[in-house]
Amino acid sequence: xxxxxxxRENYDATPIPEELDQRVQAGIRQGRKNHRxxxxxxxxxxxxxxxxxxxxxxxxxxxxxxxxxxxxxxGGLFQVLTVRDFTDADSDRTVEVEQPAVTGSxxxxxxxxxxxEKVDEKIAEGEQLIADxxxxxxxxxxxxxxxxxxxxxxxVTYDIKSQTDTTVSFVVSSAxxxxxAYQEQTYYNxxxxxxxxxxxxxxxxxxxxxxxxxxxxxQMAAAEDPTVYFDESAGxxxxxxxxxxxxxxxxxxxxxxxxxxxxAIGALGTVEFEIV
Numbered sequence: 001x002x003x004x005x006x007x008r009e010n011y012d013a014t015p016i017p018e019e020l021d022q023r024v025q026a027g028i029r030q031g032r033k034n035h036r037x038x039x040x041x042x043x044x045x046x047x048x049x050x051x052x053x054x055x056x057x058x059x060x061x062x063x064x065x066x067x068x069x070x071x072x073x074x075g076g077l078f079q080v081l082t083v084r085d086f087t088d089a090d091s092d093r094t095v096e097v098e099q100p101a102v103t104g105s106x107x108x109x110x111x112x113x114x115x116x117e118k119v120d121e122k123i124a125e126g127e128q129l130i131a132d133x134x135x136x137x138x139x140x141x142x143x144x145x146x147x148x149x150x151x152x153x154x155x156v157t158y159d160i161k162s163q164t165d166t167t168v169s170f171v172v173s174s175a176x177x178x179x180x181a182y183q184e185q186t187y188y189n190x191x192x193x194x195x196x197x198x199x200x201x202x203x204x205x206x207x208x209x210x211x212x213x214x215x216x217x218x219q220m221a222a223a224e225d226p227t228v229y230f231d232e233s234a235g236x237x238x239x240x241x242x243x244x245x246x247x248x249x250x251x252x253x254x255x256x257x258x259x260x261x262x263x264a265i266g267a268l269g270t271v272e273f274e275i276v
Contacts, residue, residue: 100115171184171187172205212240245258253275
């Protein structure tokens with residue numbers, strides 16, 4: 001189990017370039033160039049402006065919304081749309097983005113604005129990580145031929161987990177593929193009719209913490225090899241809380257999600273536990 005603890009510590013100690021936050025914010029403000037549609041160059045600022053225009057048109061015209069919706073997943077007024085879908089490639093990296101938005105209410109628009117901000121942030125952060133890696137690569141003797149062999153990629157996409165007439169559960173995933181992989185997943189569990197995010201307590205009741213903890217520990221113990229999970233004494237799973245990520249599956253059950261290396265060995269990747 002010591003090697004598992006060491007792997008997790010190495011993961012947590014992954015170095016982040018100095019001043020990354022400031023540089024990411026500067027990149028967002030300046031607007032990094034992207035394609036709107038395939039191979040059409042746009043700045044992030046222009047894309048954001050287009051996003052606002054698209055949402056305005058969708059809210060004003062049901063006909064436009066119906067024509068623009070790639071996946072009209074909700075009943076009534078509510079829809080989840082793909083509002084940006086593009087690939088932008090140059091000699092250093094490829095950026096691939098499939099960005100969702102939710103329409104049908106002021107709350108849906110506010111969620112969509114948060115998604116827009118998150119996507120722009122992850123694009124800028126990913127490009128900055130690749131730029132920093134390139135600088136370090138050449139500073140340590142790398143060659144142009146060797147650099148050309150790198151498949152550096154920034155991706156943002158989403159996956160709808162479940163939906164009803166007024167609720168939707170989906171995840172927005174971002175990843176940067178360089179020498180190391182940087183991944184992040186943001187989960188959205190929305191009650192659009194009520195204008196709020198759903199919680200584990202909403203789904204499981206007042207005793208939701210104990211219900212989740214018991215289910216997770218039982219599934220860990222029943223695993224083919226329970227030793228793949230970190231002991232609590234080694235920093236493994238202790239308890240769920242309000243910050244614990246989850247989505248709602250098609251059966252209506254919450255699925256608690258833990259990032260790689262947080263409760264189990266990295267080979268398992270993202271670890272999920274359905275709470276029934």
